[in-house]
Amino acid sequence: MSDHTDSFKRRLFSFFIKLTIVALILLVAIVIYFDAQIKDKFSGQKWQLPAQVFGVAHTYRDRDALTKNDLVAHLELLDYRASAQVRQPGDYKVNTDSVEFIRRAYSLYRETFAEQRLTVSFRKHRITGIVDNEQQTQLSAFTLEPYLLDRLQANSYEDRVLVELQQVPNILLHTLLTIEDRKFFDHHGVSPMAIARAMWVNVQAGRTVQGGSTLTQQLVKNMFLTNQRSLLRKAKEAIMALILDTRYSKEEILQAYLNEVYLGQNNRRSINGVGLASQFYFAKPLNELGAHEIALLIGIIKGPSYYDPRRNPERAKERRDLVLQVMAENAIISPELYQYSISQPLSVIPLKDLKKRRFPAYLDQVKAELARLSHLDTEFYSGLKIYTHFDPLAQNRAQASVQKTLREIEQQRNLNELQAAMLIADSRSGGIKAIVGDRDASYEGFNRALNAQRNIGSLIKPYVFLTALESANSYTLASILQDKPIKLTNQQGKTWAPENFDKKFSGQISLLDALVDSVNVPTVNLGMQIGVEGVIKTLKKFSVKQSIPAYPSVLLGSVTLAPFDVLQMYQALANDGILRKQHAVSAVYSNENYQLWQQPDRSQQIISEKVAYLINYSLNQVTKRGSAKSLRRALPGAQFAGKTGTTNDGRDSWFAGYDEIETAVVWLGKDNNQGLPLTGASGALKVFIDYQKSRTPENLTMAIPEGVEMRYFDKETARHSLPGCKNLVLLPAIVDALPEPKSCADSGQWREPEAEEKTWLERLFGG
Missing domain, CATH: 1.10.3810.10 (Biosynthetic peptidoglycan transglycosylase-like)
Known part of the structure; x- marks a missing residue:
C-alpha cells in the first residue's frame, strides 16, 4: 500500500513538473509573441496618421489694403480670442485704431516661426504700422499661421x-x-x-x-x-x-x-x-x-x-x-x-x-488633385502635409455673400430653391482661394462649382471679340458692326434668328459698345465674319476641353461649362493673357517635412499682351457704363473688369469679374433648370458686389503695354483720324496695325479745338 502511494505521489509530482514545464514554455511563448507584437507596433509607426490639409500662410505688409475688422475676422477664423489683457498666444485686443495680439508659433514646410507679440495700426482701410512689442521695433510685414482645413483619414x-x-x-x-x-x-x-x-x-x-x-x-x-x-x-x-x-x-x-x-x-x-x-x-x-x-x-x-x-x-x-x-x-x-x-x-x-469649420466644396477639389498625383507612394499618406491656396477670409466672405444675396433675391422676387456656385482665384498664380458649391456651405453633396454643367450665355462674348481683335489689321475697338435683324439657315434648312435682349436694333454699333452693352446680333454678325471655328479655337486656347460643335448659337453662349472652367477662362484675361493652370494644392510634404511634390510653375502667353489690354479695357467699360454698371454705383472709385451672363429664360445668371489681384466667378440658377426672372446683372452680379463690399478691393491698374496707344477714330466710319475732327472717339489701339491717320480739314468736318480749361493754379496766377 505504501509503495503504491509513493508511486502515485511520484507520478503526480512528475505530472506537475511536466505541466509546470509546459506552462512555463507556453508562458514564454506567449511572452515572446506579445513582445513581438508590442515591439512591432510600439517601435515603428504607432498610428496611421491623417493627412493634414492647410490653407495659405498669410503675409500682411505695411500699407496693404486691410481694415481693423478684417484682421479681427481673420484672427477669429484662426480661433484667436478677444481678451481684456493679451497674455498668451491666441489672445487679441482691439483698440481705437489698432489690434494687439500674440501670434501663435507655427511650422510651415521646413521652417518654424516663434510666437510673436504684435500691434498692427490702421487708417483709412490700410495698415499704417506693424510693431513687434517684445523687440520694440517697426516691422515691414507679419504673418499668420495657415488655416487647418481638415484631416483626411486613409485607412481608419x-x-x-x-x-x-x-x-x-x-x-x-x-x-x-x-x-x-x-x-x-x-x-x-x-x-x-x-x-x-x-x-x-x-x-x-x-x-x-x-x-x-x-x-x-x-x-x-x-x-x-x-x-x-x-x-x-x-x-x-x-x-x-x-x-x-x-x-x-x-x-x-x-x-x-x-x-x-x-x-x-x-x-x-x-x-x-x-x-x-x-x-x-x-x-x-x-x-x-x-x-x-x-x-x-x-x-x-x-x-x-x-x-x-x-x-x-x-x-x-x-x-x-x-x-x-x-x-x-x-x-x-x-x-x-x-x-x-x-x-x-x-x-x-x-x-x-x-461643422462650419469644414469646407467640403474646397476639399472636393483638393481630393481630386491628390488623386491625380499617382506617383505619391501610399506609404507616405500617413501624416502628409498638404498645403493649398485656401484663404479662410475669402471663403467666409464668399459664403456669407451667397447666402445673404440669395435670401434677398428670393424675398424680393418671391422665389425659392435658388442655388449658387462661386469661385475665387489669385489672378497671377492661378491658386484657388475659395469655392462655394452650394448655398449651404457645409453641404457635402453635389458640388456645383466643380460639376454643374450650365450654358454660359454672354460670358462667351469677350472671346468672340478677342478673336476678332487678334486680326489687328482688320478690327479695332472702333470697328462698325451691323445691328439689324438677321436670319441664319443651316444645311438641314433650320433657321435661327437671334434677337437682342431688348428686342430693339440700332442699325450699327461699334465693336466696343457691342461688347460693353452685351448686344447679341452684332456679336453674331462679328462671329460669322471671323468664323465660328476661330472662336472655338480661341476657347481651346483658354483651356476649354469640351468638344464644341461649330454652330452659330455658340456665339451667344450655347456652350455648357462648369463655373470652374469659366474661372480658368477669365483668370487668363485678368493675368494679361497669361494662362496658369488653376489649382488648389500648392505643395505636398511628408510627416517629416520632406517635400514630395510641388505645383509646377508653368505659364503660357496664350494671347498677346496688346490684345489682352484691349479686352480688359472693354471689360472695365462694362463695369462703368455697360451691363455691369451697377458695380460702379455700388463701389464708386473702385476699378474692376467683368462680364455679365444670362441664358434663355434666365435659367442661368452669371458674372465673372476681377480686380488687380483676384478673379471671381458667380453662378445662380435652379437645379431643375427652371427659368427665372433674373439676368446676370440682377442675380450673380449682386453676389459679386456684396462680396467686394466685405473686403477692400485692389483697383485694376491695366498698364498700357508697349505698342498700344490712345488714338482717335471716326464714330461713323471707324477711320483712324487725326485730332480736331468732329464726331471722334478716343480709344486704345494696336498702333503698328493702324493705317495712317486721315485729316478731315478739307472735308468740312473740321472744328476749332476747344480751349483747354485752365487749372486753379493758372487762374490764380493769371497764367
Whole structure:
C-alpha cells in the first residue's frame, strides 16, 4: 500500500513538473509573441496618421489694403480670442485704431516661426504700422499661421493630433497622474494594490464601480486589445503591460498614452489623444487651455460617452468640478484658481460650429488633385502635409455673400430653391482661394462649382471679340458692326434668328459698345465674319476641353461649362493673357517635412499682351457704363473688369469679374433648370458686389503695354483720324496695325479745338 502511494505521489509530482514545464514554455511563448507584437507596433509607426490639409500662410505688409475688422475676422477664423489683457498666444485686443495680439508659433514646410507679440495700426482701410512689442521695433510685414482645413483619414476612422511630451502642460500631466494612476512612476506596469483595492470596492458595491488598471494597462487595452470584459483579456492586458514597462521608458509610455487615449466621437471619427480633444472641445491647442478645461478633458477619460459635455453637460460639469477639487487638494492649482475655475462654464464649442469649420466644396477639389498625383507612394499618406491656396477670409466672405444675396433675391422676387456656385482665384498664380458649391456651405453633396454643367450665355462674348481683335489689321475697338435683324439657315434648312435682349436694333454699333452693352446680333454678325471655328479655337486656347460643335448659337453662349472652367477662362484675361493652370494644392510634404511634390510653375502667353489690354479695357467699360454698371454705383472709385451672363429664360445668371489681384466667378440658377426672372446683372452680379463690399478691393491698374496707344477714330466710319475732327472717339489701339491717320480739314468736318480749361493754379496766377 505504501509503495503504491509513493508511486502515485511520484507520478503526480512528475505530472506537475511536466505541466509546470509546459506552462512555463507556453508562458514564454506567449511572452515572446506579445513582445513581438508590442515591439512591432510600439517601435515603428504607432498610428496611421491623417493627412493634414492647410490653407495659405498669410503675409500682411505695411500699407496693404486691410481694415481693423478684417484682421479681427481673420484672427477669429484662426480661433484667436478677444481678451481684456493679451497674455498668451491666441489672445487679441482691439483698440481705437489698432489690434494687439500674440501670434501663435507655427511650422510651415521646413521652417518654424516663434510666437510673436504684435500691434498692427490702421487708417483709412490700410495698415499704417506693424510693431513687434517684445523687440520694440517697426516691422515691414507679419504673418499668420495657415488655416487647418481638415484631416483626411486613409485607412481608419481614428483621428489624432500627435503631441510630444514636452508640449503637454505640466498641470495636465500632474492632473492625469493624480486622477488615473498616482503610482505610475513606481509600479512596473501593473499595480497589485490598485487591483486589490478595486476588487474590494466592487465586491462591496455589488457591481463594477472602480477599475484597477494602470495607465500602462489602459494603453495596452486601447492599442492591442478590445473592450471585452473577461479574465482572459485582463490576463493578456497584465502580461503585455509588464512587457511594455520593461521594454520602454515611463516617458515613452506616457507620451503614447496621451496620443492614444479615447476621448470622444465626431460622427464616424473617433477622437484619440489629448491634442485632438483640445481642438474638438475647445478649438484651442493644448498650451492655451485653462485649468477648468484641462479638468474637463481629464474627467472625460473615465467615460467619454457618459461624460460627453455636449450631450450631458450637467454630468460633465459635476465630473469636471470633482477633478478641480482633487487638483486643489493636491496643490496642482491654487485655492484662488480653484474658485475661479469652478465658476467657469464648460465653454465647449457647439458641434454645429465645428461643422462650419469644414469646407467640403474646397476639399472636393483638393481630393481630386491628390488623386491625380499617382506617383505619391501610399506609404507616405500617413501624416502628409498638404498645403493649398485656401484663404479662410475669402471663403467666409464668399459664403456669407451667397447666402445673404440669395435670401434677398428670393424675398424680393418671391422665389425659392435658388442655388449658387462661386469661385475665387489669385489672378497671377492661378491658386484657388475659395469655392462655394452650394448655398449651404457645409453641404457635402453635389458640388456645383466643380460639376454643374450650365450654358454660359454672354460670358462667351469677350472671346468672340478677342478673336476678332487678334486680326489687328482688320478690327479695332472702333470697328462698325451691323445691328439689324438677321436670319441664319443651316444645311438641314433650320433657321435661327437671334434677337437682342431688348428686342430693339440700332442699325450699327461699334465693336466696343457691342461688347460693353452685351448686344447679341452684332456679336453674331462679328462671329460669322471671323468664323465660328476661330472662336472655338480661341476657347481651346483658354483651356476649354469640351468638344464644341461649330454652330452659330455658340456665339451667344450655347456652350455648357462648369463655373470652374469659366474661372480658368477669365483668370487668363485678368493675368494679361497669361494662362496658369488653376489649382488648389500648392505643395505636398511628408510627416517629416520632406517635400514630395510641388505645383509646377508653368505659364503660357496664350494671347498677346496688346490684345489682352484691349479686352480688359472693354471689360472695365462694362463695369462703368455697360451691363455691369451697377458695380460702379455700388463701389464708386473702385476699378474692376467683368462680364455679365444670362441664358434663355434666365435659367442661368452669371458674372465673372476681377480686380488687380483676384478673379471671381458667380453662378445662380435652379437645379431643375427652371427659368427665372433674373439676368446676370440682377442675380450673380449682386453676389459679386456684396462680396467686394466685405473686403477692400485692389483697383485694376491695366498698364498700357508697349505698342498700344490712345488714338482717335471716326464714330461713323471707324477711320483712324487725326485730332480736331468732329464726331471722334478716343480709344486704345494696336498702333503698328493702324493705317495712317486721315485729316478731315478739307472735308468740312473740321472744328476749332476747344480751349483747354485752365487749372486753379493758372487762374490764380493769371497764367
